Amino acid sequence: xxxxxxxxxxRGEAYFRAFLARxxxxxxxxxxxxxxxxxxxRIYAENGELHHPQHMWEMAQTSHALFPDLTAEVExxxxxxxxxxxxxxxxxxxxxxxxxxGVYGVVGGLPVLTRCAVVAVPNERLRLTEVxxxxxxxxxxxxxxxxxxxTPPPEDGAGIQEARALYRSWxxxxxxxxxxxxxxxxxxxxxxxxxxxxxxxxxxPKMLHLFEVLAASMPDLTMEVETVLPSDDGLxxxxxxxxTHTGTLGxxxxxxxxMPSRGMVIARPDRLGRTAELWLYVAPMxxxxxxxxx
Numbered sequence: 001x002x003x004x005x006x007x008x009x010x011r012g013e014a015y016f017r018a019f020l021a022r023x024x025x026x027x028x029x030x031x032x033x034x035x036x037x038x039x040x041x042r043i044y045a046e047n048g049e050l051h052h053p054q055h056m057w058e059m060a061q062t063s064h065a066l067f068p069d070l071t072a073e074v075e076x077x078x079x080x081x082x083x084x085x086x087x088x089x090x091x092x093x094x095x096x097x098x099x100x101x102g103v104y105g106v107v108g109g110l111p112v113l114t115r116c117a118v119v120a121v122p123n124e125r126l127r128l129t130e131v132x133x134x135x136x137x138x139x140x141x142x143x144x145x146x147x148x149x150x151t152p153p154p155e156d157g158a159g160i161q162e163a164r165a166l167y168r169s170w171x172x173x174x175x176x177x178x179x180x181x182x183x184x185x186x187x188x189x190x191x192x193x194x195x196x197x198x199x200x201x202x203x204x205p206k207m208l209h210l211f212e213v214l215a216a217s218m219p220d221l222t223m224e225v226e227t228v229l230p231s232d233d234g235l236x237x238x239x240x241x242x243x244t245h246t247g248t249l250g251x252x253x254x255x256x257x258x259m260p261s262r263g264m265v266i267a268r269p270d271r272l273g274r275t276a277e278l279w280l281y282v283a284p285m286x287x288x289x290x291x292x293x294x
Contacts, residue, residue, distance in 0.1 A: 001169075004124035004125075005124065006124075007081075007082040008081065008255045009079035009080070009081075011082070011122055011126070012079035012080075012082070012083065012084040012122065013079050013212045013286065014122075014126055015036075015084055015120070015122035015126045015128075016077050016079070016084055016086075018036070018126050018206060019033070019036060020032075020074075022035065022036060025126050027095060029072040029073075029088070030060055030072060031072070033118070033225060034038050034053055034056045034057060034060070036126075036127055036128055037053045037056075037127065037128045037131070038123070038128060038129055039052075040052070040054065040129075041053055041127075041128050041129055041130065041131060042129070042130045042131075043056060043130075043131050043132075043133060044130070044131070044133065044262060045133055045260055045286075046133055046134060046135060046136055046261060046283035046286035046287070047248040047259075047260065047261060047283070047286045047287040047290050047291070047292050048132040048240070048242070048260030048262060049292045049293065050263055052103050054083070055253060063137060064108055065095065065097075066094055066095055066106050067092035067093065067095065067112065067137065068092075068093075068095055068258060069092050069093055070091070070137070071090070071091055071092065072088050072089070072090050072116075073085055073088060073089050073090060074087070074088055074138040074164070075087045075089055075115075078231070078233050078234070078236070078266070079233075080229045080231045080233065080236055081126035081229060081231075082121050083119050083120065083121055083229065084119070084120045084121075084122065085117065085118075085119050085120075086117060086118050086119075086120070086267070087115070087116075087117050087266070087287050088115070088116045088117060088118070088135075088140060088281075089113065089114070089115055089116070089134070089199075090112070090113070090114045090115075090135070090137050091111075091112065091113050092111075092112055092114055092137075093110065093111045093112070094106045094107065094108055094109060094110065094111075094112065095108060096108040096109050098168055103254055106138065106141065107251075110141065111140070112137060112140045112141065113140055113198065113199040114136065114137050114138075114139045114140050114197055114198065114199070115195065115196070115197045115198075115199060115279070115281070116134055116135045116136065116137070116197070116281065117134045117135075117264060117266075117279075117281045118131055118132065118133055118134065119131065119132040119236075119238065119264070122131075132238060132262060132264070133262075134262065134263065134264055134281035134282075135281055135283070136139070136197065136281075136282075136283035136285055136286050138285050138286075138289060139197035139198055139285065140197065140199065141250055141251060141285075142249060142250030142251070142252075142285050143196070143197070143198050143210060143213070143224055143250070144198060145146065145196075145198035145199045145200050146200055146280055147195050147200070148201060148202050148206070149200070149201045150191075150193045150203055151191075151193070151201075152191065152192065152193035152201075152268075152276055153189055153190075153191045153192065153193075153276045153277075155268070155276075156270050156271045156276075157271060158268070158269045158270050158271045158273075158276075159232040160230050160231055160232045162269040162270065162271060162272075162273045163230035163231060163232075163234055163235040163267070163269050164230045164235075165269070165273035166187060166227055166235055166267060166269040166273050166274070166275060167230060167235055167237070168191075169183075169186075169187050169273060169274075170183045170184055170187060170237075171183075172258070173186055173187075174223070178224070179223070180223045180239070181207075181211050181223075184265065184267075184275065184278070185204050185207065185208060186274045187271050187273075187274050188274065188275045188278075189272070189274035189275060189276050191276075192204065192274070192276055192277045192278070193231065193276075193277050193278070193279065194206065194207040194274050194277075194279075194280055195277065195278065195279045195280065196210070197260070197281060197282065199279065202264055207278075207280065210280075214243075214249070214282075214284055215243075216243075216247050217243075217245060217246070217247035217248060217249035217254070218243025218245055218246065218247070218249075218259060218284070219243070219244075219246060220243050220244050221241060221242070221243035222241070222242055222243065223239050223240070223241050223255065223263075224239060224240050225237060225238075225239045225240045226239055226240055226262075234266055234267055234268045234269065235266070235267040235268075236264065236265075236266050236267075237264065237265050237267075238262070238263075238264045239262070239263050239264070239265075240260065240261070240263070241257075241260070241261045241262070241263055241282065241284060242258065242259065242260045242261070243258065243284075244257070244258055244259070245258075245259045245287075245288060249284070249285065249288060250285065252285065252288040252289070255288065255291075257287075257291055259284060259287040259288060259291075260287055260292060261282070261283050261284045261286060261287045262283065263280075263281055263282040263283065264281045265278055265279065265280055265281070266278070266279040266281075267279075
């Protein structure tokens, strides 16, 4: 009799292999993803809400109507503690159907490329019990890509100790009075690269500009760390954001609403405990396009 795998990276790797097999059989990553959830799976959505699998199917129908040729590819999977972290790329072109013009701020015939991610917790049956979505397909509508592809510093063998040191440096700066974004940027090694949701690979000033735009549209923007996951593979930090939407954000006019959202960064440290690479996943536009109920 085969014993169920205990929680941890081995279970995560087994889930990922099963997920890829389902995706190949279904010919669709999203169907494999949602189809592998338990009926009571808790889904921590991009706009701050808590959803269930049925809601995901409804969102998928809307997304495929807006982007009929939408496709997703897994760029990389990481296995940290009890969690599987999948980094994905979504590509597609928005529908030219006049009936859909303006839905969620989308205009017809617009090509999009968006980096997204999910964090998933599989059980002993290799089915998902909790997931965190960072699937903001419309990111590149608000922050159009510029075709920038800077080269990051080479890997130098840094591991979990450097990942822990990197997070301590962020926490120390925040405790000293810096905001979270400034603390992260202060840790950058020379030549560090940030991988943005619009497909660009940029230096620190571009990341700072992105948050300046967010702060201009939500002047009271705040961030709070939820989960810190250091590993030999780098540092994963999940956080929440919230602010009042009082300024224009891309195609979205000011609404005056409170806009909660969830985000995540994945950092690769160097041997000196500095940030060599950073993957940024933020989805504030989801709370604008799909305001939380209540």
